[in-house]
Amino acid sequence: MKFPRPSAPTLLLLPAFIVLAAVVVVPLLLSLWSSFTPFRLTKPDSIWIFVGLRNYANLLSDWEFWVAFGRTVLLLTVALNLEMLLGLGLAVLVEKASRGQRVLRTIMMFPMMFSPILVGFQFKFMFNDNIGLVNNALQALGLTDRAIPWLIDGNLAFIAILVAEVWLSTAVFAIFILAGLMAMPREPMEAARVDGCTPWQTFRYVTWPFVMPFAFIAMTIRSLDIARAYDIVKIMTDGGPAKRTELLWTLIARTGYADSRMGMANAMSYFAIILSIVFTFYFFRKLAAARQQIGAEW
């Protein structure tokens, strides 16, 4: 036998390797190359002009890009923290409910089935300044008599996007934290109560450390598809008004497809990819540490 027979795991992993290489790795290598060129879709030959790091150098001094970058990081940080807090609250509420737990749990998972694009549209409809549910309700309750320009003012639009994003993704956190709460052994809590802990102390020092790994799993899963926020922003404001809600991803789409500056867009993409990888890697590490803390096997 000249060639050794490939081992079983190699054979089993081969299909995954092939698909991921064909659809993710090779295209990414291509985009890495094109980020070093002034490639435009309208001028196919321009992919052969090598300009080194010029695209990246231009980006570094591009104020608009850094504003979008900063806004993306801000949105992610605020959204993830809010989702974690609200998810925790929701999980505790559901866990404490004595009746109808199954129904509550099902309703809790409801937003997870929604397409982000659908959520974007749904909230665009609700936040519409003229016919939206939010303004109609505020006016009917007499809280305000003018139409609040939710999606027209930059800051308000950011808030509206944040609300949509949080509505969509809180369920992920709630489900995992709830699973953690239900899997938790009763004895440590009783012991804590016997030792005279206040409810807050019990929660902070007994419940929370136990539930934390579950929260980090949710964080990890969320950071895997964090860029889904693109869909929401795309349909709600499409980066507008006057680029005040422009995120990294909408900026990439605009540069790549509308301005057809593919080379530049690919250079931006690498910033976006690195951002995602940093988020995921960070939570993976946290997850591993938290798992060790509760003694789960890795």
Next chain:
Amino acid sequence: MNENAAHRLKRRALSIGHSVGLFLAMAVICLPGLWIVLSSLRPTVEILAKPPVWIPQEISFDAYVAMFSGVGQGGIPVLDYFRNSIVISVTSTVIALAIGMAGGYAFARYRFKGKSGIFLGFMLTRTVPGIALSLPLFFVFARLGIIDTHFGLILAYVALNVPFTIWLIDGFFRQVPKDLAEAAQIDGCTRWQAFWQVEFPLARPGIASAGIFAFLTSWNEFALASQLTRSTASKTLPVGLLDYTAEFTIDWRGMCALAVVMIVPALTLTFIVQKHLVSGLTSGAVKG
């Protein structure tokens, strides 16, 4: 005595507060969805009315009828989009599950060099934002001539789903004791038979939940689909939703109706397997 009464009062207040909080939370979760369903059943005049009409005066299924009666009426070939969505989501889910089962089995049952490195590498491919991936994919697919085809989108979605299915299925195979398969092999099964007769049936709930996630991802995906599809030959429902937005106007009622059409299959499927969904996610991920 007084202390007792105070205590009881406090308990009661807490429980009422709890109920109110729970009700409010559930209302916030349900309201947007219900509002969409309601709006899809009302005539456009009522949606646009100022001052708002809170209680619908007349309910009609016009929007749905218009939507499904073809291009002439609503102007949007929803049936084509629906068919594309189904074909693409189901096919890519099945393929992703097959690949995921092979990969998950390899991670759960074998020791090999660089295992955790490969695993992390797989997961990292998933972190690439769809829009960032769509730029080079658009270029490659255009060159290969598979843009605006089912095949192209299916290929992309399989790659999108494989890392996550491997992760979930790996966790599930780990829960199935190794001894069971070994016992079957001692009794004369081949490894192949042992897998299908013993390990696969035991891991089925996990595989089902991985399938649902893969399906939902493909069904709901927009960033890639919006660039890799062009016409009714392959446009999916999320992309079709944009057809209702013209330059300055939006057909809210039609959009709401399409939204309902989109969400119903996803909801139905999820309810069928929802029992396994949570346990699948958590046990797969926690003990994985």
